[in-house]
Structure formats: structure tokens, C-alpha cells
Amino acid sequence: MAPTGVALRDIREQLFDAAERILLRDGPSALTSRALTAEAGVAKGVLHRHFADFDDFLAAFVLDRIGRLDPQAAALLETAGTNTVDANLTAALTGLFRSAAVAIVALVSYRDELRARLRDAWPAGVPVLTDAAIMIGRYLAAERELGRLASDVDTDTLAAMLIGTVHLLHADRTGTPPTTEAVHRAVTAVLTGAVRPGRRLP
The missing domain is CATH 1.10.357.10 (Tetracycline Repressor, domain 2)
Known part of the structure; x- marks a missing residue:
């Protein structure tokens, strides 16, 4: 089993890459938490296990x-x-x-x-x-x-x-x-x- 740090880094990158694809393809109005998890192919709860809320995720993505x-x-x-x-x-x-x-x-x-x-x-x-x-x-x-x-x-x-x-x-x-x-x-x-x-x- 991968160390927790590696797993966290992997899921963050998976979500960040999905957010970038949505932004480039559909624009900022299309980037919602539902669209993000669907694009990343993860359960809805995954996002909220790693980030306080959607804007917390977006800030981390931008940084x-x-x-x-x-x-x-x-x-x-x-x-x-x-x-x-x-x-x-x-x-x-x-x-x-x-x-x-x-x-x-x-x-x-x-x-x-x-x-x-x-x-x-x-x-x-x-x-x-x-x-x-x-x-x-x-x-x-x-x-x-x-x-x-x-x-x-x-x-x-x-x-x-x-x-x-x-x-x-x-x-x-x-x-x-x-x-x-x-x-x-x-x-x-x-x-x-x-x-x-x-x-x-x-």
C-alpha cells in the first residue's frame, strides 16, 4: 500500500489535472465540484476528504x-x-x-x-x-x-x-x-x- 503522503499527492494531481481539462475545454463557469469529480473519475466525497471546501480546492489548484x-x-x-x-x-x-x-x-x-x-x-x-x-x-x-x-x-x-x-x-x-x-x-x-x-x- 502506498504511503499516505504519496496517495494524497496522487489524488491532488488527479483532481488538479481534471480541473485544468475542464477549464481549457469549457471555461470557468463549467468548473463545479460535481463536474470536477466526474472528470477525475472519483467519488464526490473524495474532494471533501482532502479540501475544506470547493474554494479551498480551487485556491490550491491555482497555487x-x-x-x-x-x-x-x-x-x-x-x-x-x-x-x-x-x-x-x-x-x-x-x-x-x-x-x-x-x-x-x-x-x-x-x-x-x-x-x-x-x-x-x-x-x-x-x-x-x-x-x-x-x-x-x-x-x-x-x-x-x-x-x-x-x-x-x-x-x-x-x-x-x-x-x-x-x-x-x-x-x-x-x-x-x-x-x-x-x-x-x-x-x-x-x-x-x-x-x-x-x-x-x-
């Missing part, structure tokens, strides 16, 4: 998915000085917004109680988007230090502009996701003012 940004942030930072800045950002932002990120933003916006539960961790800003902006900002700062962006670039503001612009491209959940080329055009447009004078986008 888990936000935690998955850490390896993405590390991987992006490692690309500093390689390839091109616009290509690195296009790949990172495309991967981010084709994950559950946009769906989680919609979920947090949709449920008042969930926002209240998350307030201690995020007293300001929007979960996922705030962390993504930090990730992009650190990467841009590294590129600035390497001389591939202008020395006076405000990397935090530029990161927020990139996140906001690409988020708008992905905001229509029911529509066709933007192509990589569309994301690249948006990234290039935002970066234009950050290119060092007299140089093309590196």
Missing part, C-alpha cells in the same frame, strides 16, 4: 499551477544572450498562454471567494499574470545587462506591456488561438522602443 512557472522562468533566463530576444520571448509567451494560464486568470476573475482566498498570497495584481510579468522582467533585465537592449529600458514596464499585449491576443477563449507569427509580431512591436539606438532587434 499549484503558478508554481509550475518556476521552471519556465529558469529556462527563459538561461536563453539570455542566445538566439534573439524576440524569438526567446515569443516562445516563452506562446508556451505560457497556451497552458492553463489564461483560463486561471478567468477563473480568478469569475469567483469572488477564490480571489479572497488568494489575497494573502497576492495582495495586489492578478495571479499568474503577475508572476509571468516578473518572469519576463527578469529575463529582459538579463538581456539589458548583456547589452542586447538599451541600457535605460524599464524592464518591469516592458514586461507588463508584453504580458498585457499577448494576453489580449489570447483573451477570446472560444476563438482560434493566435498563431506563433501573430505573437511574434506583437512582441516585436512592443520591443521596438527597447532596441539599442542604431541597432536592429538583436
Whole structure:
């Protein structure tokens, strides 16, 4: 028999994965406790054995998915000085917004109680988007230090502009996701003012 800790981790992952599938497929309004347990293929009582209530589950789910940004942030930072800045950002932002990120933003916006539960961790800003902006900002700062962006670039503001612009491209959940080329055009447009004078986008 598996240790209790392993069993708990397994059931949490099973429920988290089911929640992500529902969000991506049907949107935040479809994510109910009944739909969740049906999607996960578990009895209704399982959810309440592991979480105080449904919003407790949702808060844990959001925090888990936000935690998955850490390896993405590390991987992006490692690309500093390689390839091109616009290509690195296009790949990172495309991967981010084709994950559950946009769906989680919609979920947090949709449920008042969930926002209240998350307030201690995020007293300001929007979960996922705030962390993504930090990730992009650190990467841009590294590129600035390497001389591939202008020395006076405000990397935090530029990161927020990139996140906001690409988020708008992905905001229509029911529509066709933007192509990589569309994301690249948006990234290039935002970066234009950050290119060092007299140089093309590196």
C-alpha cells in the first residue's frame, strides 16, 4: 500500500489535472465540484476528504499551477544572450498562454471567494499574470545587462506591456488561438522602443 503522503499527492494531481481539462475545454463557469469529480473519475466525497471546501480546492489548484512557472522562468533566463530576444520571448509567451494560464486568470476573475482566498498570497495584481510579468522582467533585465537592449529600458514596464499585449491576443477563449507569427509580431512591436539606438532587434 502506498504511503499516505504519496496517495494524497496522487489524488491532488488527479483532481488538479481534471480541473485544468475542464477549464481549457469549457471555461470557468463549467468548473463545479460535481463536474470536477466526474472528470477525475472519483467519488464526490473524495474532494471533501482532502479540501475544506470547493474554494479551498480551487485556491490550491491555482497555487499549484503558478508554481509550475518556476521552471519556465529558469529556462527563459538561461536563453539570455542566445538566439534573439524576440524569438526567446515569443516562445516563452506562446508556451505560457497556451497552458492553463489564461483560463486561471478567468477563473480568478469569475469567483469572488477564490480571489479572497488568494489575497494573502497576492495582495495586489492578478495571479499568474503577475508572476509571468516578473518572469519576463527578469529575463529582459538579463538581456539589458548583456547589452542586447538599451541600457535605460524599464524592464518591469516592458514586461507588463508584453504580458498585457499577448494576453489580449489570447483573451477570446472560444476563438482560434493566435498563431506563433501573430505573437511574434506583437512582441516585436512592443520591443521596438527597447532596441539599442542604431541597432536592429538583436
